Amino acid sequence: MKLDTLFSPLMIGSCEIPNRLVVPAMVTNYCNLEGTITERYLRYMEEKAKGGWGLLITEDYCVQEGRKGYTRIPGLWNDGQVAGNRELTDAVHAQGSKIFCQLYHPGRQVMPQATCGLEVVAPSATTCPACQALAREMRVEEIHQLVSDFGAAAGRAERAGFDGVELHCAHGYLLAEFLSPAVNRRVDEYGGCFENRVRIVDEIIGAMRAQTGPDFAITVRISSDDLVPGGRTIAETLQLCRHLEEVGFDAINCSNGMYASAPTDQVIAPMFTPHALNMERSALIKQVVSIPVILSNRVNDPEMADTLLKMGVADFVAMGRGSLADPNLPRKAACGKVGTIRQCIGCLQGCEAPLYADEAVTCVVNPRVGREYEADLAPVDEPRRVMVIGGGPAGLQAAEAAARRGHAVEVFEAQGQLGGQFRSAAYPVGKGELATYVSSLRASLEELGVPVHLGCEVTEKLIADEKPDAVVIATGARPLTPPIPGIENAVTAEDVLLGRAEVRPGPVVVCGGGEVGAETADFVARYRDDVSVLEMRDDLCLDMMPITKQVLMGMLGASGVKAHVGATVKRIETGVEVDGSVSSWSGEAGGATAATGYGVVYEDAEGVEHTLPAATVISAFGYKAHNPLEEVARRHCDDVRVIGSAVRAGNALVASREGYEAGLAV
Known part of the structure; x- marks a missing residue:
């Protein structure tokens, strides 16, 4: 497929971006606790520039000391942080890419380990549903100081060699909280009507423009829909975007949601989320503004990106996790090697799950990410x-x-x-x-x-x-086949998934409720009506990361899978009469009749034995x-x-x- 639109240049303000592929901000936890740049972070960003991305946007930089959502967030709250960032921008520019610095304040969305002993603040005294922090309402004088600090940070970004800054007004962080009626319940000049809720953003861009030159690009990232009850919807977002253009922003980065949004509406969306989930909202924004629009979230294929650009859905496409999975995606796409691109699979195991444990980001499909500084893959002197x-x-x-x-x-x-x-x-x-x-x-x-x-x-x-x-x-x-009497009568989950084992009509019992067992139960429930899962622990899917688990549990409920937790399988009996939809296992048509099957005997948490009839027993006890x-x-x-x-x-x-x-x- 010819990707001529994807690899054409376009201006953001006075800054020419060499192509339409953008790396949006993503937390990595690669920097120092004091907010300075590390060699690890620099080489991680440089690798993307080498890969040919037109615009790199840094992860969210703090503008006030200690005001960060994760422990190792970089910052530009003091002049001592400028020099390290100059090295970063020089490295990116040497590869021909442009780089913007994203600036933010986390508000009430702060991981517990990252508060630095400070009170959590928000527009109003509310509790974050995701991070569980009870926030104190910001005082007016604190708002004025924050406006000044954003301006100063933008000035430092320009001195550090950044081509522009992106103001983070998305994802439920502080400025998104001011914009959203779901969080902002103030009755002063910073709350209530639209004009008041957007006031802080207006003041911040004014402070930024006062501290930077006329050619310095300033863009804004917004959630096109908060996707939480009572939050801002696309209707007001369209009004907001017209306003953001009028006050001087050079581009709008269209994202979605807050941390408290439903799993498939998440900021970092799982594999179950539709691709390009923001495309319709981005297309609507394009109708009301003349500045460039960047489309974010769940686009990881360059041909899909080029198609979206040709449709006029957006002017740029941002691929955060796509750049984690394969920093060389642009160069591979440009030379027609699309099949070799390591696409993001949406598993969240490396990019999201580590952040819950205050660890650094990695990637299942690209184990090199974040380790670029350790090895340059130079050829060995003596091949083996x-x-x-x-x-x-x-x-x-x-x-x-x-x-x-x-x-x-x-x-x-x-x-x-x-x-x-x-x-x-x-x-x-x-x-x-x-x-x-x-x-x-x-x-x-x-x-x-x-x-x-x-x-x-x-x-x-x-x-x-x-x-x-x-x-x-x-x-x-x-x-794994544990020494359970009668286990030889079970088929493995792997064989069922690969179509190597028949799942007979009638009740199905899956033994084991980890990720494999639960997914297999849902898979079978798409064509069998009576599916049960037995799990010896007190919950299903304890080996899954929370967001994907939440989606799968919803799917299990929708497909009618019956879950029995605290259930230890003791034996599988034969010769048990079960209800079937055929007269024999040979597949002859017939009405609902009795047939010979199995009885899965399990012991509950109180030590009482129960028996579940089964036409098919599936073993999902894990692997060895x-x-x-x-x-x-x-x-x-x-x-x-x-x-x-x-x-x-x-x-x-x-x-x-x-x-x-x-x-x-x-």
Whole structure:
């Protein structure tokens, strides 16, 4: 597809952006506690500039000391922070990209560990539904000081070499709180009617213009809809956008929601959220303003982005997590290598979940992100023969990293397809995009000239014949089969998802209510009416990150899945009469009749036994490490590395990271 619009330049104010691809602000937790830039953050941003993004917008910088939503947010509240940012802007400009600095105040949306001992403040004394902080109402003199501090920070940004600043008025942070009737209940000049609620923003852009030159770009990020009860909707947003243009903003970045919004309306949307969820609202904004509009959230494909631009939906497209997943997306798209782009899969495991624990951001599909300063992937002086055993995420990441360093790599996979456990992980409802991860790794290995041998069971003789200098064992994990009487009568969740096992008409019982079990239950409930899940812990999906869990739990409820928690499976009995929709398991048509099936006996939290009838029993007890070749490999090679689920059954985040590290180390 010809991407001529995507790669055409466009002005924001007096600043020419070389193409229409924007990296929006994203929290990383890569900077110092005192708000200064680290080498890690600088190289992370520089990598995106090298990848060809037209405009980079930094994560949200503080304008007042201690007023930050996360612990390692950078800032421009004092002159000592200018020099480090000058290094950042110089590095980005050297690659031909432009860079804006986003400025903000978190308001009541503050992670508990990031308050710095300060009182949480908001336009009105309210409690944040997401962060649970009770905020004190800001005093008028505090508002005046904040306006001045925003102006001073913009002046420092210009001195640091930024091409512009973006004022953060979105996502439920302080300025969004002033704009939203869901939070702002003031009755003074900063609350009530639209004119009063927008007053603080008007004063801030005035202060910024007073501290910066006439050619310095100032843009604004807004939530096109708060997506919370009582919040601002698109109707008032259109009024707001006309006003923002009139007071002098050079562009509008159209985003959505607050932290308290529903899961699929989130600021960082999960895989279950429709792509380009803001496209209709962005198109409406385009009708009422003449300044450029940036479209954000759930666009990760350059061809989709170019199509949206051609439709007139927006003037720029921002891909936050798309740039995490593949900082080289623009360059790959520009030269027609779209199939090798590592697209964001919307899992939230690396970009969102770590922030809850006050940790740094990473990415399942790009384990290099945030580690660019550690290794430049320069070719090795002495290439080695590297044998990678296993074609799941860990093995493929290891092969790619080693090949990029110049090693002679070959991949051996026992199955007829690549992907390992990731293959079945793509089958549950809403998770089809997971397949793009394996597909892009395969395309990357093809480009690098790495031979991939499918359906090849590795033996000791094969290892001996190959004579590798290094062996990476990534044989993954196998479904766990606990010693439960009658377990041989169950089929595995993996086989059900991959279509290798029949789910008979009649009641279905899924044993195990972690992520795999719950997703399999929902998958089956799309074509079977009576599905139950048994989980020995006190809740389902305890291994999922909160946002995706909330979506899945809603799906389970909608599909009628019955959940039994605190339920320990004791045995699976045979010869139990169950209601079926066919006269026999051979598939002959008939009415609802009795048929012979199974009885799943479980013990509840009080020790009482119950029996659930089942036409099909699905085992979803998790996975166990599978590593049959380590001892054999060590007899023929001194450098053997075992990675991913072959060490300990875990998640894809660990597997991809260990694969990347092994590929660098061989």
